[in-house]
Amino acid sequence: MFIIRRFFDEVAPRNREALRQVQTILREQFPALKPEDIDKIPELLRNPLKHRFRSILYVAEGSRGTVTGFALLSHDPELHFAYLDYISAAKAATGGGIGGALYERLREEALVLGCRGIFFECLPDDPALCRDPEILAQNRARLKFYEKYGARPIAGTAYETPVKPDDDNPPYLVFDNLGQERPLPAVEARRIVRAILERRYGHLCTPAYIDMVVDSFRDDPVVLRPLRYRRKAPAAAKATVSGRLRRIPLVVNDQHSIHHVRERGYVEAPVRIDAILKELTPLGMFERTTPADYPERHIRAVHDGAYLDYFKKVCANLAVNRSIYPYVFPIRNQARPPKELAVRAGYYCIDTFTPINRNAQLAATRAVDCALTAADRILAGHRLAYALVRPPGHHAEVRAFGGFCYYNNAAVAAHYLSRFGPIAMLDIDYHHGNGQQVIFYGRKDVLTVSLHGHPSFAYPYFSGFEDEKGEGEGIGFNRNYPLPETIDFDLYLKTLDKALRKIRAFQPSYLVLCLGLDTAKGDPTGTWPFKGKDFETLGRRIGALGLPTLVVQEGGYYTRQLGVNARNFFVGLWAGAFPEGGNP
Template sequence: MSSFKIRKVTDSFHPSNTYAIEQVFEILRIHFPSVKEDKINEILEQMKDPLKYQFSSTLFVAEGGQANIKGFAILFYMPDANYCFLDYIAVKPGRISSGVGGAIYERIREEAQLLNTVGIFMECLPDDESLCKDKSEIKQNRARLAFYERYGARPIINTKYETCVNPEDDCPPYLVFDDLGNDYDLTSKVAKKIVKTILQRKYPVYCPEEYIKMIVSSIKDNPVQLREYKYRIKNRSIEKNKAVKNHIPLIINDKHEIHHIKEKGYIESPVRISSITKEITKLEAFQLRPSRAYPDKYILEVHNPKYFNYFKRVCSTFPEGKSIYPYVFPVRNATRPPGDLSVLAGYYCIDTFTPLNKNAFIAARSGVNCSLTGAELLLEGYHTAYALVRPPGHHAERDVFGGFCYFNNSSISAHFLSEFGKVAILDIDYHHGNGHQQIFYSRKDVLTVSIHGNPSFAYPYFTGFTEETGEGEGEGFNLNLPLKENLTGAEYLKVLIKALKRIKEYKPDYLIISLGLDIAKGDPTGTWSLTANDFKNNGIEIGKLAYPVLFVQEGGYYNRTLGINARNFFEGFLSTRVK
């Protein structure tokens, strides 16, 4: 079976989404030839205007190589009645046994679970020949109902839902309910509200009010009853969704250890990764995944090719164990770079303590692969991924390195994901995420939010002020929250909630967390006093968000508590998962 990823399509203007939608409409026309063009075009309107239709509509596509769409599903979410409705699901002709349909359905079950809904409702044509004058599709109807039975989804019985609206109608559908494996008892009161909203919102013109009242009043059972299993293989267990946040791909930079500066006072060391790994694996939520290889173009779309080429070239010139540090900077004339590679280091750097050596490029380049792997896993349907990398990246700007950072892992991943929807970056490192700010300062498709020590006393000193809010199209899409020198965990939490409020207002399709753990008490690069319990509280707040999340490791240098704080953070994050 060829590989594919399942991703959300939340708008129709990104080129990758436009192309996907065109293919979806072609599949829809083939599978549902009776659907009129105005109804097909209405799909886009439903995605754009949830207030008008009183539900949010999300398109999920199974996308293979060369952006080839293999199948799709359209899921409605009715927040006032707390349920999802599966409007369409179909695979490209010839792909029936490819597993695409099952993968898509499992993905939307995860989505319904993340939204804390009672479950998924859908209409399925009947397998009862007495309901259909035309018997030609009975076999296909049976196959479809058998498919849903695998997940415990069955028709609701003892109601008049299978009543034709008009006498000339044929094959009225069942209303099928999937409780997501949670053994949920659907009360008659809840069922009546749900059925009413389905008929009113999905068929606002077709279903008369008297018809709707008749169907709703026919719901008598409390709780509502589902049809007995008809197709389920004996002794086969129901396929239940596991807690989706409890499967977190962990992508560790396997080349980080070669970047080891054995000099007194250099704190960005390999032990940071082992300290974190040792503790978070106790949670049994992480699945170690290898990183994938990505071409340089993803870096060059974010970083200046001149800087990239210099960094790669200069690192290749060093003997093993030799490092240089920038020491001369172009404060007077930046237009005339020097020719000497060692002197040129200051042309591309913002400080005097970030070294260049033989392995710096290799380690940093490998880190990019890790973060991009995590980003692509979100596109494939994972709710959460964690790129545990070093060296970090959030201080690297388009043209320069610094702060132990060479390539901006989070920003490169954000730009990658921005081809598929809106992205927010939340930087919770002690130091300002100047790289994110500089790279996206004129863009509105990536919101950048940074909580950090005030630059009046904290690195990088020259950026991170509140008045830096973006420019041009990006005006209002950069939020800096600089904080005082001495800060408690309770004070930090209030600011974090403020940052999360701005992110929720933005409504991103993907969220990237630049995960700095140097906000901890005792960190040699910070001044705050957050303890393990504070990290847990922070994780709880972030875990309440339903967006797909990519965590990318940034700072954190106090190894005595580094891993414990990471474990507590993720323990809090996981505690708010959908059960």
Template sequence: MFRIRKILNPYLPVNEHEIKQVQAIIQSQFPDIAKEKVATIPDQLINPLKYQYKTMLFIADDLDGRVKGCALMLYMPDLSFCYLDFLAVSPGRTSSGVGGALYERVREEADSLDINGLFMECLPDDSDNCPDEEIRKQNAKRLAFYERYGARPITGTRYETPVKPEDTCAPFLVFDGLGSHDEIGAQKLKLIVRAILERKYGDYCPEDYIRMVVGSIIDDPVQLRPFQYKKKLQNGVFRTTLSERKKIFWVINDRHSIHHVRERGYVESPVRVETIRKSLEPTGWFSKGTPSSYPEKIIRDVHDAGYMNYFRKVCKNLPAGKSVYPYVFPIRNGAHPPKDLTVRAGYYCIDTFTPLNQNAYLAARHGVNCTLTAADELLSGRSLAYVLTRPPGHHAEHNVFGGFCYFNNSAIAAHYLSELGRVAILDIDYHHGNGQQQIFYESSNVLTISIHGHPSFAYPYFSGFVNEKGKHQGEGFNYNFPLDEEISAEKYRQTLMKTLEIIRKFSPVYLIVALGFDTAKDDPTGTWKLTASDFEQNGILIGQLKVPTLFMQEGGYNNRRLGTNARQFFKGVQKGFFGQ
């Protein structure tokens, strides 16, 4: 398994480690490149003015931090084009799919910038320019790879002229129109070629050489070499999925329905997910993703191993259709849990209405997979992601469950992302996000904020007070905004704007929103009266932060209004983030 990740900060310890691997891969695959050039990659990422282009680094790595491949792309906004500087995979991985995944990700990023095209250099595959047969075979493989995407060498120019007589195998300039630009004009190409030669090769290419190459561009429009490795396909076949990149990445827990408690009054039912799904699917705002599997270790970084082992074991041993509710709470002797697993439920629970059953663990565990899949999508450079899952998670603490929650998805995602930048969690469920607060109470890497009904009348009753501000290193990084039983939509928005200002000052790299729709009018678990219009306005405000955001589904139990409220909320988010 590998993931594609966009490096934003080259000086985070985890990124420094992986950039060293990137440099080793590039040096191995392109031995003629000077080490001094490769060493400048971190500086390129943070100094666009110095280099006259914005550098973007994408890596394919695994969860252990082993880099399997990388792509370095240069963006020159003044001329509206991108240049693929390097695409390389670790030795021995040429057929692993890593190269294709990286190039597709590069194309998506390039297309999202509304550019005229993506350019790159490829060494020649003809005997006139490359006399060595073995080298030609390798060059042919690379050109055939790019030709699959419609990218071909530009012909009729002197770009492949050696700078010095001793230079061999001077490269072709290859053009990828990303499926939307079939041709490019001579004047535009002249400006682009001059920019490439001056900004990238200014220390090697003299001015008279640059003028010679630029002056050789005569054909208008510029001609591309005919397809040599594949027959030309129908128009549009090389179109990227870039429009998908601007959508909200959507992961649905397709196993949530196995956790179905058919008991009177149990509101956390499968119909919640179906109601939201049916309302959002027709909008066209979402790009659906498929959940990947992730190791249990990531959950153990947040949740107690003893609790996890108990949860898995008790669910596995329960008969189908039977639910166990906590009814004994051994708070006076926590060091000696009861032997009977069903009695021990109260040892790990905070209430009497959250059941354990045969499928609770399986549904919650798959919800974590959905969460981490969406988190990885943010790491790849996606702006917005949404996990539609149940059971919810924000009441689960380090070693206890409750409030229908077993694994704290928001906390797991926050811890996972926090190794790559600061994370803020904004909980806008009607009930206090006690789980995130307890898990990160002593941390300064994760800011936790919750807007909720005052604990004097609202679950979980024991936390969510204003004076709970964090402890030790986490002091000042936990905020609670408990509100009255009856509030206006205007009062709620004023409070929301206060929280957003705190988030702006914290300046997170990623934002997680624990998203509850139980703040809505007539929700059976809340007392507030937010309408669909209110949800849209709140979505706009959150979107205007323009921070890559993961939305985690939490509460919301009025199924007559749930779908509409969800649709209007995400309509607002897109308006705020993209201005659409």
């Protein structure tokens, strides 16, 4: 079992180790490759301006970080094409379908990037160009594989002319149009070919050779070689480019309704999920995804073990339909919790209105599963993913629950993703995201940003001040933007833009968005006047960051408009994330 994930640099230790394994695969599978070509891959990743390509590394990786295959893709956003530098399975994994899975993933990604197609080199299947029968058979097998996707050598050009007259095995230039029925004009092909030859092979090819090859692309539009291994164009040429990476995995807590507190005025109710689903389902941009089961160690990575043990024990010991509320708090002696579990609730809670009941722990654990499942979808290549959960989580601290929150779903997911690169957390709930602030306050690899009502009047009251900026290594990596009780959308938008500039400057690999919709007009827990069109604008601004974004549901309690506001937000988020347009 493996996932395919992408990364753009080797900053994170997990990425450095993956890159080391990729270089080992290259040495084993491409023995003729020069050592300096293998050694320069980190430079390709970290310095796109120098090489005039954005290089993206894709690895097929097991749960323990073992790389079983990889692909290196170069993307030119100006000429709208991708160039495949390398693709290979590890020696021990050859024949296991990894190469096919990687190539199909590249096709999906290239479509999301708005590419005209993927270009790459393949060694020739013509005996006149390849004298070694064994290598010739390998070349034929490789070209037959790509022909399954409609990818074929470009015909009638001088691309396969050897750089040195006596060279054997000069490569074809192969083109995969990703199932898009758009001809490739000669003028566009010539620009692309010049870019490939000058940027990738300028040290080998003279300017005269490059001019000769570029000028040989005269067919307008470009013509591909006729099918050689199949009688007709395969269905896979189109079918495998589904556009699924444009869709948003929607992971719904399938156990949220068991946590149903029926006390009058308790607004964190199951109807919240139903209201959102009713509006999102018709959009067609979501892909329902079943939550997986994850080990408890992921929760313990951000929450205190004693708190977890207490929470599990107190919930399991309660009778069905009975809730307890904290009412005694340890101001004088916080080192000696009382023996009685019901009394001890205040030892771990920040308020008097968040109940504990038999199903709270089960529902909270499943909410974490949803956030982690959505995080894995981001790692697998989706640009957006949504964990639609209750109970929410952003008020849950290292060793405390409150604000209807028990486990910090978003923080667990952020810590999980932080193995693969720096994380930015953006909280746009009406209430301060005190949970992730406390959890990551001393860390520099997770930037926590929160826009919220000022704590002088808004829950949780004791945190969310502007001067709370982190401690130790984390100084400067916590940013709060407390706002007035009465506000117009223009002021909020200006503040959001400041927050987004901080996030851009941080250069995170992933964004975890705590989506609170309690900023809406009429919400019983807030005072702000935002309407549907405002949420669409928010979504568009955040999506325009261009970051792989995990959205985790937090507050939002005005159920008459909750679903409409969620719908508008995701319409804007999708439009911002995919400015090239197209269908989800």
